[in-house]
Amino acid sequence: MALRHAVLAALLEGELSGYQLTKAFDLGVANFWYAQPQQLYAELTRLEKGRLIAGREVIQEARPNKRLFRLTDAGLAELEEFTAAAAKPSFIRDDLLVKVQAADHVDSEALIAQLSERAAFARAKIDLFGKMLRSMRGDHTEEEFLRHGHRIGPYLTCLRGLAFEEGNRDWCEHTIAVLRERQKAHVQH
Amino acid sequence: MALRHAVLAALLEGELSGYQLTKAFDLGVANFWYAQPQQLYAELTRLEKGRLIAGREVIQEARPNKRLFRLTDAGLAELEEFTAAAAKPSFIRDDLLVKVQAADHVDSEALIAQLSERAAFARAKIDLFGKMLRSMRGDHTEEEFLRHGHRIGPYLTCLRGLAFEEGNRDWCEHTIAVLRERQKAHVQH
DNA sequence: CCATGATAGTCATGAAAGTGACTAGTCTTA
């Protein structure tokens, strides 16, 4: 029951099609949840059956027809209930951490390559999140916006995403530096 | 194929029993992966069948017998291969983010309660990670240890865990402050 | 005029993760 609520939360933004949702939940953009198209379409079907969302067909000329979904009252109630329930603590679960855990026993070059790639990805997302934040707050300062804006939820999750990626970037860079330093030291023996 | 490699990486530390692994993979301690006992025992069985680890029974007097597992050469090779392969980018997938995404439409008090709880949890882990790091590096400074220590993998993942939890704590506190501020402003209307 | 790429989705299947309930002996503490 996790993707389920993420979809409901996304639909708070207004009516969205499955395809639009897939864009919002894309790995490259997602600031609060990630999922693949197939999962989303499946979830939408389930949610509609449960009457937590309602869809309507929109016939289009120039492109395939689509279905726009909106939250029902039952859906909003479900989300409310979910928010009140205790959350399980989260943790990082990342292949890259497993690899670094094994750092002393595996090839450093391969590891450094992975870390560089991840750092690059993190920088790209930092950039993107920066832009998203600026566009959400418009002409206001962050402080102003958070005080008086009327949809701060997405802004706040985006801030977390930004900090997370900054953490990733810094850690990757630091780890690379450490591994390089040790390579040098090792060669000199 | 994720827990699988995490278990292999954990066994780099030396022979461990299933029970010891469950301690290391516990939500309260895990600095690089989390899993439940049942998952671990199941994974250990699979890995042993695949000859990536080997177990030996240890008969004990005062407590139940146990099985100690160690990595085989095949297991180390598998881990090596895994490290060289491309990692998929990671992302946060957290109930709490979903809840904050919906912040504008749900009860703030409930949300603040969740955030406080998470912040407290984060502080506890920060403390724990600090202790773990100190104990790993012994009398050395961090710089010294990372340069010359001979098992820095766990230290590095622990550093990431620490930064992650600091990020959680800061974000939770900031978000709480923002929500409180808005509550005040709302009441005054 | 053909190859991409975007829009808009569907189906089937497998792998991974999570949950609840349960056994069984020992050690500690109120």
Added chain:
DNA sequence: TAAGACTAGTCACTTTCATGACTATCATGG
């Protein structure tokens, strides 16, 4: 001296996630 926590693990089951393959149409660029 009884209750609860710790050690050590197992069985059965469900939910969630992820993967690959597939169908259409339209627009754009070379």
